[in-house]
Amino acid sequence: LAKTTQPISMDSYEGQEVNITCSHNNIATNDYITWYQQFPSQGPRFIIQGYKTKVTNEVASLFIPADRKSSTLSLPRVSLSDTAVYYCLVGVNQGGKLIFGQGTELSVKP
């Protein structure tokens, strides 16, 4: 399974756009990139998943360059409630276990 590297923590202010970049140099051909959000004492919550180029949903955008060795989660106009840990995971889309790293602890300040 591809190992991921992401910043341990990030700070932001309300209303700003936040970009969290994840490195996954050893990503395999059939691996997808998935981002999860976790609030304290809650289960991880799926945010977005992609394979290549750009994916956008109502919550976030995911940018994946052509070599797929990194990806960037973009959160537009964050609010205080976006304060959470964000995990980048790489693996098969269906049936595979998820290997969580330490994630990025995002702190949004007023």
Add this chain to the structure above:
Amino acid sequence: EPEVTQTPSHQVTQMGQEVILRCVPISNHLYFYWYRQILGQKVEFLVSFYNNEISEKSEIFDDQFSVERPDGSNFTLKIRSTKLEDSAMYFCASGVGGTNFGPGTRLTVT
């Protein structure tokens, strides 16, 4: 939107006792998982279950652990003889493409 549910939300037990953690996965999902998260640490994979059998398990999932899908809706994790170090949040998850996590059961072993 369908969700994974777990009961109980909090379980306190004495060392050496058996516990059963219960989960109701999303109904059309095919893959089922248990993860755990010790306080302050990362989410760890325990076991995956597909087609009524274990498809993969981690080193953590030793002989003290077992999983069962006793009927068409429930998915359980049993710990036969709990240890202090089993204290953690236990998350059930299910998926058919992406993976949806439940809210977790906080297990406290005293």
